[in-house]
Amino acid sequence: MGSPLLEVLDLRAEFRTSRGRLPVVDGVSFTLDTGGGLAIVGESGSGKTATALSLMRLLPDPPGRITGGRVLLRGRDLLALPEEALTAVRGRELAMVFQEPATALNPVMSVGEQIAEAVVQHRGVARRRVRPLVLESLDQAGVPEPETYLGSYPHQLSGGLRQRVMIAIALACGPSVLIADEPTTALDVTVQDRLLDLLAYLRHHLGLALLLITHDLGVVARLVDRVAVMYAGQIVETAPVAVFFRGPAHPYSRGLLQAARLEAVGPESRARRGGRPRLEVIGGSVPDLADLPPGCRFAPRCRWAGGGGPCWREVPGLREVGPGHLARCRRPGVGP
Amino acid sequence: MARAAGLPMAVAGALLLTLVALAAVAGPWLAPAHPDELSLAESLRPPGPGHPFGTDYFGRDVFSRVLYGARVSLAISLSAQLIALVVGVALGAAAGYFGGWVDGAVMRLVDVVMAFPDLLLAIGIAASLGPGVPSVLLALGLVGWPGLCRLVRGEVLALKERDFIDAARAIGAGDLWILRRHVLPNVAAPILIATTLGVGSRILQEASLSFLGLGVQPPAASWGSMVHHGLRWLSRAPWLVIFPGLAIAVAVLGSNLLGDGLRDILDPRLRD
Numbered sequence: 001m002g003s004p005l006l007e008v009l010d011l012r013a014e015f016r017t018s019r020g021r022l023p024v025v026d027g028v029s030f031t032l033d034t035g036g037g038l039a040i041v042g043e044s045g046s047g048k049t050a051t052a053l054s055l056m057r058l059l060p061d062p063p064g065r066i067t068g069g070r071v072l073l074r075g076r077d078l079l080a081l082p083e084e085a086l087t088a089v090r091g092r093e094l095a096m097v098f099q100e101p102a103t104a105l106n107p108v109m110s111v112g113e114q115i116a117e118a119v120v121q122h123r124g125v126a127r128r129r130v131r132p133l134v135l136e137s138l139d140q141a142g143v144p145e146p147e148t149y150l151g152s153y154p155h156q157l158s159g160g161l162r163q164r165v166m167i168a169i170a171l172a173c174g175p176s177v178l179i180a181d182e183p184t185t186a187l188d189v190t191v192q193d194r195l196l197d198l199l200a201y202l203r204h205h206l207g208l209a210l211l212l213i214t215h216d217l218g219v220v221a222r223l224v225d226r227v228a229v230m231y232a233g234q235i236v237e238t239a240p241v242a243v244f245f246r247g248p249a250h251p252y253s254r255g256l257l258q259a260a261r262l263e264a265v266g267p268e269s270r271a272r273r274g275g276r277p278r279l280e281v282i283g284g285s286v287p288d289l290a291d292l293p294p295g296c297r298f299a300p301r302c303r304w305a306g307g308g309g310p311c312w313r314e315v316p317g318l319r320e321v322g323p324g325h326l327a328r329c330r331r332p333g334v335g336p
Numbered sequence: 337m338a339r340a341a342g343l344p345m346a347v348a349g350a351l352l353l354t355l356v357a358l359a360a361v362a363g364p365w366l367a368p369a370h371p372d373e374l375s376l377a378e379s380l381r382p383p384g385p386g387h388p389f390g391t392d393y394f395g396r397d398v399f400s401r402v403l404y405g406a407r408v409s410l411a412i413s414l415s416a417q418l419i420a421l422v423v424g425v426a427l428g429a430a431a432g433y434f435g436g437w438v439d440g441a442v443m444r445l446v447d448v449v450m451a452f453p454d455l456l457l458a459i460g461i462a463a464s465l466g467p468g469v470p471s472v473l474l475a476l477g478l479v480g481w482p483g484l485c486r487l488v489r490g491e492v493l494a495l496k497e498r499d500f501i502d503a504a505r506a507i508g509a510g511d512l513w514i515l516r517r518h519v520l521p522n523v524a525a526p527i528l529i530a531t532t533l534g535v536g537s538r539i540l541q542e543a544s545l546s547f548l549g550l551g552v553q554p555p556a557a558s559w560g561s562m563v564h565h566g567l568r569w570l571s572r573a574p575w576l577v578i579f580p581g582l583a584i585a586v587a588v589l590g591s592n593l594l595g596d597g598l599r600d601i602l603d604p605r606l607r608d
Contacts (some may be wrong), residue, residue, distance in 0.1 A: 056506055058505055058506060087508040087509070087510050088508060089508070090506055090507060090508040091506065091507030092508060095506065095507065098502070098506075100499055103499040103500060104499040104500050104502070104503040105500055106500045106504070106521075106522070107500075107522070108521045108522050108524075109517075109518075109521070117504070117507065117509070117517065118507040121507070121508055121509060121513070122507075122508060166503070169503070169507060172507075173507070173508075
């Protein structure tokens with residue numbers, strides 16, 4: 001296999017606020033191979049976006065700060081690089097697609113110019129020779145008749161097209177890793193579907209490694225082959241997609257899956273069963289990062305933690321529960 | 337609605353300013369006499385044929401002097417506003433974008449400068465440097481930049497949080513590139529408006545300094561110094577004060593109308 005394309009080791013980042021230092025990313029590790037796909041799943045505030053931003057060293061500072069760990073891209077530690085060397089990596093090796101295409105595009109610059117930016121900066125191409133490259137990346141991003149959109153401004157485009165333009169910008173320099181932060185959240189369901197197809201296509205045909213940040217388990221199975229579930233800044237479970245969907249080990253993962261199924265089952269069928277949900281929801285809410293429980297961070301919401309048992313006292317580590325399957329739980333797989 | 341009101345305002349302002357600019361550029365061809373030409377026999381003639389704006393104590397043609405004064409007044413106020421623009425935008429953008437100690441230092445400086453009444457500060461600077469065009473330029477430039485600086489800083493501060501700035505950084509853009517390509521073009525409209533309005537203030541301030549004798553020195557004339565020298569003859573020859581005063585009013589009104597009109601036209605909430 002050789003060494004992985006992207007290897008994140010014990011990444012730590014915190015937000016310094018008036019309420020103390022909040023460990024938004026707390027010892028996150030994962031690897032991504034060339035052409036591989038990993039989804040980081042979690043609720044809002046679980047640290048998934050902070051993890052993505054930390055990889056590119058784009059975490060807003062202040063209040064954010066990366067406090068430890070390593071991000072190895074082809075064996076080179078991005079966290080140790082000087083800022084100037086980093087600009088050569090951003091866009092060229094690691095590209096990012098943001099959640100909200102309406103705000104992630106510059107309103108006063110035409111689509112063509114914005115894509116050209118990336119090309120001019122990284123490939124050292126003269127401005128007048130950029131056009132074919134711009135058209136090519138728009139085409140790759142699935143924009144029909146790219147020529148007609150070169151002079152368009154973002155506000156003239158639909159949400160789906162804007163997101164494709166974002167993807168075109170990301171693709172323009174031929175990166176090896178694409179980080180997509182909730183790429184479909186802001187879009188219509190029908191548009192979402194086609195965009196997911198596009199991401200899957202890019203992964204398989206361009207050999208792009210995909211790091212997908214999402215809270216939607218539904219998109220995970222279609223796009224990636226590995227899942228990492230984040231909770232309160234930590235990865236609580238990571239597994240191959242098939243294993244994860246068949247038998248999640250962490251109670252939180254099981255709750256997420258069940259909540260997703262509940263959504264899929266819909267309110268009518270719930271009503272048919274006498275108004276009682278057949279499936280579980282996770283009670284409570286994400287713990288306050290400024291005031292974390294001393295033991296397992298999920299213990300206060302966990303049905304199996306018991307009152308005052310070891311789950312409440314000792315911080316569980318990630319333990320192997322199957323081949324390539326790790327869970328941060330003392331009692332993996334308990335319960336129904 | 338405001339957009340519809342803005343256009344005629346801007347056009348009216350632009351027309352007035354064009355009139356003033358025309359006077360400045362074409363002055364030598366339009367003027368019936370050389371502005372410094374003395375003719376004591378024609379001292380203090382009221383407006384009439386041959387001397388549309390009358391003559392002053394030395395028999396100089398006031399119309400010609402107002403035309404030449406446009407040149408002096410416009411050149412000084414535009415240059416001063418340019419100084420204010422460059423300093424204000426550079427410092428404001430740096431303060432807003434980099435934040436931290438840069439922001440602290442720049443904004444404290446702004447606070448200090450703004451703590452003085454504009455005109456008083458300009459008088460102080462011009463007086464301590466001695467009268468003359470360079471000291472007026474410097475004084476007006478120094479008085480003008482803090483407002484722009486605050487405006488630009490505020491806009492940049494808001495802009496910095498926008499996703500497309502992060503997106504630009506994510507494709508490997510450096511700070512200067514982002515400032516030049518992404519930040520400043522997005523602040524262009526408010527800068528344009530503030531600069532246009534600022535020209536009006538500069539014209540007024542230049543006139544005030546010249547009126548106090550701190551601006552251009554005789555025999556050269558700016559509108560302010562003409563009002564200053566005409567004051568002595570106010571009861572006998574009011575035209576000495578009225579016409580340069582009108583010229584000041586027209587120029588200031590023009591730039592204010594243009595600035596306000598542009599504000600309405602460029603208001604992002606009205607953009608389609």
